[in-house]
Amino acid sequence: MDFDESSLPRTRVRDALSSHAxxxxxxxxxxxxxxxxxxxxxxxxxxxxxxxxxxxxxxxSSLQNYPEIRKIGTGACIAVRGELVPSPAQGQxxxxxxxxxxxxxxxxxxxxxxxxxxxxxxxxxIAHLRVRSNTFGAVFRMRSALSFAVHQFFRERGFLYxxxxxxxxxxxxxxxxxxxVTTLDPQAPPLNNGRIDWSQDFFGERTGLTVSGQLxxxxxxxxxxxxxxxxxxxxxxxxNTSRHAAEFWMIEPEMAFADLTENCRVAxxxxxxxxxxxxxxxADDLKFFDARIEKGLIDKLENLADAExxxxxxxxxxxxxxxxxxxxxxxxxxxxxLQSEHERFLTxxxxxGPLFVTDYPRQIKAFYMRSNDDGKTVAAMDCLVPRVGxxxxxxxxxxxxxxxxxxxxxxxxxxxSLGWFLDLRRWGSCPHAGFGLGFERFLMYVTGMSNIRDxxxxxxxxxxxxx
Amino acid sequence: MDFDESSLPRTRVRDALSSHAxxxxxxxxxxxxxxxxxxxxxxxxxxxxxxxxxxxxxxxSSLQNYPEIRKIGTGACIAVRGELVPSPAQGQxxxxxxxxxxxxxxxxxxxxxxxxxxxxxxxxxIAHLRVRSNTFGAVFRMRSALSFAVHQFFRERGFLYxxxxxxxxxxxxxxxxxxxVTTLDPQAPPLNNGRIDWSQDFFGERTGLTVSGQLxxxxxxxxxxxxxxxxxxxxxxxxNTSRHAAEFWMIEPEMAFADLTENCRVAxxxxxxxxxxxxxxxADDLKFFDARIEKGLIDKLENLADAExxxxxxxxxxxxxxxxxxxxxxxxxxxxxLQSEHERFLTxxxxxGPLFVTDYPRQIKAFYMRSNDDGKTVAAMDCLVPRVGxxxxxxxxxxxxxxxxxxxxxxxxxxxSLGWFLDLRRWGSCPHAGFGLGFERFLMYVTGMSNIRDxxxxxxxxxxxxx
Numbered sequence: 055m056d057f058d059e060s061s062l063p064r065t066r067v068r069d070a071l072s073s074h075a076x077x078x079x080x081x082x083x084x085x086x087x088x089x090x091x092x093x094x095x096x097x098x099x100x101x102x103x104x105x106x107x108x109x110x111x112x113x114x115s116s117l118q119n120y121p122e123i124r125k126i127g128t129g130a131c132i133a134v135r136g137e138l139v140p141s142p143a144q145g146q147x148x149x150x151x152x153x154x155x156x157x158x159x160x161x162x163x164x165x166x167x168x169x170x171x172x173x174x175x176x177x178x179x180i181a182h183l184r185v186r187s188n189t190f191g192a193v194f195r196m197r198s199a200l201s202f203a204v205h206q207f208f209r210e211r212g213f214l215y216x217x218x219x220x221x222x223x224x225x226x227x228x229x230x231x232x233x234x235v236t237t238l239d240p241q242a243p244p245l246n247n248g249r250i251d252w253s254q255d256f257f258g259e260r261t262g263l264t265v266s267g268q269l270x271x272x273x274x275x276x277x278x279x280x281x282x283x284x285x286x287x288x289x290x291x292x293x294n295t296s297r298h299a300a301e302f303w304m305i306e307p308e309m310a311f312a313d314l315t316e317n318c319r320v321a322x323x324x325x326x327x328x329x330x331x332x333x334x335x336x337a338d339d340l341k342f343f344d345a346r347i348e349k350g351l352i353d354k355l356e357n358l359a360d361a362e363x364x365x366x367x368x369x370x371x372x373x374x375x376x377x378x379x380x381x382x383x384x385x386x387x388x389x390x391x392l393q394s395e396h397e398r399f400l401t402x403x404x405x406x407g408p409l410f411v412t413d414y415p416r417q418i419k420a421f422y423m424r425s426n427d428d429g430k431t432v433a434a435m436d437c438l439v440p441r442v443g444x445x446x447x448x449x450x451x452x453x454x455x456x457x458x459x460x461x462x463x464x465x466x467x468x469x470x471s472l473g474w475f476l477d478l479r480r481w482g483s484c485p486h487a488g489f490g491l492g493f494e495r496f497l498m499y500v501t502g503m504s505n506i507r508d509x510x511x512x513x514x515x516x517x518x519x520x521x
Numbered sequence: 522m523d524f525d526e527s528s529l530p531r532t533r534v535r536d537a538l539s540s541h542a543x544x545x546x547x548x549x550x551x552x553x554x555x556x557x558x559x560x561x562x563x564x565x566x567x568x569x570x571x572x573x574x575x576x577x578x579x580x581x582s583s584l585q586n587y588p589e590i591r592k593i594g595t596g597a598c599i600a601v602r603g604e605l606v607p608s609p610a611q612g613q614x615x616x617x618x619x620x621x622x623x624x625x626x627x628x629x630x631x632x633x634x635x636x637x638x639x640x641x642x643x644x645x646x647i648a649h650l651r652v653r654s655n656t657f658g659a660v661f662r663m664r665s666a667l668s669f670a671v672h673q674f675f676r677e678r679g680f681l682y683x684x685x686x687x688x689x690x691x692x693x694x695x696x697x698x699x700x701x702v703t704t705l706d707p708q709a710p711p712l713n714n715g716r717i718d719w720s721q722d723f724f725g726e727r728t729g730l731t732v733s734g735q736l737x738x739x740x741x742x743x744x745x746x747x748x749x750x751x752x753x754x755x756x757x758x759x760x761n762t763s764r765h766a767a768e769f770w771m772i773e774p775e776m777a778f779a780d781l782t783e784n785c786r787v788a789x790x791x792x793x794x795x796x797x798x799x800x801x802x803x804a805d806d807l808k809f810f811d812a813r814i815e816k817g818l819i820d821k822l823e824n825l826a827d828a829e830x831x832x833x834x835x836x837x838x839x840x841x842x843x844x845x846x847x848x849x850x851x852x853x854x855x856x857x858x859l860q861s862e863h864e865r866f867l868t869x870x871x872x873x874g875p876l877f878v879t880d881y882p883r884q885i886k887a888f889y890m891r892s893n894d895d896g897k898t899v900a901a902m903d904c905l906v907p908r909v910g911x912x913x914x915x916x917x918x919x920x921x922x923x924x925x926x927x928x929x930x931x932x933x934x935x936x937x938s939l940g941w942f943l944d945l946r947r948w949g950s951c952p953h954a955g956f957g958l959g960f961e962r963f964l965m966y967v968t969g970m971s972n973i974r975d976x977x978x979x980x981x982x983x984x985x986x987x988x
Contacts, residue, residue, distance in 0.1 A: 159950030
């Protein structure tokens with residue numbers, strides 16, 4: 055008898071603990087979460103990351119290597135072979151009666167994840183190991199499951215997935231500060247009349263990391279009708295908050311023939327779908343978050359999964375905020391951008407549910423958003439949800455060549471610098487719309503984790519690119 | 522009657538042309554590929570990117586705006602509403618008898634995609650429009666479909682998807698040259714003793730774009746057992762070939778408890794799955810590639826989908842190549858890296874099918890590959906396929922702390938610079954293995970496209986970051 059999987063395939067802990075598990079011979083491999091070892095019997099909780107729970111392995115002292123087994127430390131990696139049997143203990147359906155145990159990798163008492171609770175801040179300093187904890191196991195299982203849900207949602211609806219470029223020479227994709235990407239000698243860059251000669255850089259021009267795939271997504275939407283991106287985006291902003299990271303993943307659908315109403319409809323369907331998927335596919339992890347991280351989380355998700363989304367124009371939203379009698383830190387007047395406090399008041403107090411605010415003043419929105427006939431607003435929308443505020447931003451795009459050129463000039467963007475983007479309006483233009491969902495923002499919403507650093511495997515923030 | 526989709530939802534061309542399509546009222550929106558307009562009737566081929574084929578819209582001169590319709594140019598965007606009926610013409614099941622036509626966006630005769638065939642080289646210069654051509658429509662539908670296949674393959678097998686970081690401070694992830702990521706003033710960077718003071722850069726140290734997510738993937742594999750990455754990776758190499766891009770997407774599974782044999786088994790399953798998925802889900806696009814791009818393509822994929830994969834050690838492969846009597850440009854001897862000509866000879870002539878070459882000399886392979894007991898080789902594998910050569914590279918990883926430290930020192934890597942990576946061997950280490958598939962390399966294989974620039978939406982290569 056040995057641990058070769060050709061004779062007995064490895065069983066994942068999730069399968070061993072599932073209601074479909076059958077008693078019988080079983081081989082499990084994983085990491086020891088806790089050990090209680092006595093003279094006659096030892097109990098080891100074995101976790102392999104396939105689910106939140108660990109499998110209890112019961113080891114009798116008759117095993118030849120029992121003296122070593124008694125010394126196994128938290129964090130060790132082991133292979134256990136034996137009989138899977140219904141467990142007499144409470145809280146677990148099955149346990150493993152071990153016939154053979156092999157220590158694959160020891161863990162000494164310096165192992166940084168001992169049983170005691172650690173702060174999330176400390177765990178960030180060991181991001182390579184924190185994934186072996188309950189909380190981060192659950193976070194990254196949900197991140198994986200929801201990534202799949204994103205793809206499945208769009209595939210079911212006939213959207214094409216497009217990988218828009220990470221390195222870009224467009225410096226006007228969005229509002230964000232960009233990182234520079236270069237291979238020039240930093241110590242002695244080539245100069246031309248005393249200025250850096252970017253024509254000698256790798257791409258023959260100055261390049262940076264993308265802040266959005268939308269512009270390139272629009273090119274694909276005018277060929278495939280319905281497309282989406284799902285990839286990393288970047289902001290070189292020195293903002294050391296719990297909601298900002300320098301590198302994060304964004305989902306950006308773009309739909310030919312869609313107007314603002316259709317855009318809102320798809321965004322609402324998308325959020326409902328992701329909530330429903332979480333509830334169905336990640337039930338155990340959600341129970342954990344509900345109990346340990348955010349009380350009422352499951353109710354919140356069930357509500358959103360069934361919610362009707364309200365719609366309110368920016369102009370009406372401003373009126374409501376001015377009339378509500380609430381004292382805000384930032385005063386509200388038509389033309390100002392809504393602050394987080396305003397957004398949360400709208401969705402939590404005025405509507406008490408998810409809400410689209412539409413038709414914002416043009417001067418506070420991006421150049422590519424479609425001008426409304428009133429001459430003052432654009433066909434933009436932000437989706438606000440209770441407890442978070444803005445979670446999605448989008449717009450109908452300006453499809454009229456002359457209007458777009460005018461807006462670019464107003465925004466200080468040389469039209470010739472985005473000639474290819476204007477071409478999409480020159481030949482075969484059509485009404486179209488799209489939106490962006492910051493994937494981490496949604497993960498924070500769905501797990502209750504309050505710091506973006508705790509939903510990204512190896513977060514990049516000001517002063518931190520560790521691991 | 523209007524074009525509002527609330528009264529009649531838009532039908533995608535794929536659905537209108539499918540064998541399940543029912544005659545009746547139908548609204549289609551898309552781009553005009555060809556126009557034949559006479560005095561009494563006009564035929565417009567409408568494509569919306571949902572499939573290769575266009576829907577024929579038949580317009581009678583009795584329509585009020587027929588004079589304008591006659592002037593519609595190739596590339597215009599239109600909405601057509603009418604009756605979907607069985608087509609009397611050959612080669613199409615259904616056609617649309619138009620009752621109403623609206624021109625959403627004109628296209629003048631300067632539209633760069635006229636009916637005549639264009640070279641791929643020319644089309645690269647209009648990457649924002651080439652997606653409206655048959656070839657690139659098919660390429661990017663397959664790219665989207667196969668992206669989904671990747672996720673589905675791993676999800677079905679219980680692998681966790683992880684987003685490894687794009688920006689990294691590790692400078693030894695792989696063999697490739699790295700792009701620098703910075704926000705320092707290029708003209709006047711901060712100096713310390715005459716050298717660039719990287720501590721003042723955004724992340725407080727020197728950072729670049731990742732060349733592989735493997736090292737971070739290993740951290741996740743020692744928590745979740747089976748994981749994979751699928752994201753962009755970068756090479757700042759000045760190689761202007763048809764097979765190299767500066768930015769490309771890579772798939773990297775990593776499996777705790779797997780050895781080299783299991784690694785090869787999963788890699789073979791993965792390639793077979795992707796071929797089978799292509800054959801089932803992309804049949805029309807594959808027919809196009811088989812007819813226009815690579816004769817015999819479908820046979821090739823059917824063969825790989827069913828193939829047994831041979832295995833040959835590097836040492837035996839060298840013997841075979843030395844004994845075969847073939848004159849190679851590069852002579853073969855034990856210790857040298859296999860060249861493309863050798864790889865193709867092995868898979869095409871010696872094996873005549875897909876092949877794993879295993880156990881390469883340690884001095885030509887990366888520091889993290891597991892040392893074999895012979896002291897000379899490492900547990901590496903390359904997967905070779907006919908017509909392409911190497912398509913996958915992988916290895917069992919060195920899980921022994923002391924051996925890995927020794928290998929790092931030999932490779933000139935300071936062990937303390939990758940302390941976190943060594944930690945994975947310090948606590949709860951286990952045998953593990955993984956491999957990498959360059960997604961574009963596989964797309965070239967499956968479409969027959971011979972230039973990597975033609976399977977990436979907006980390729981980044983030396984001197985080119987356009988769009």
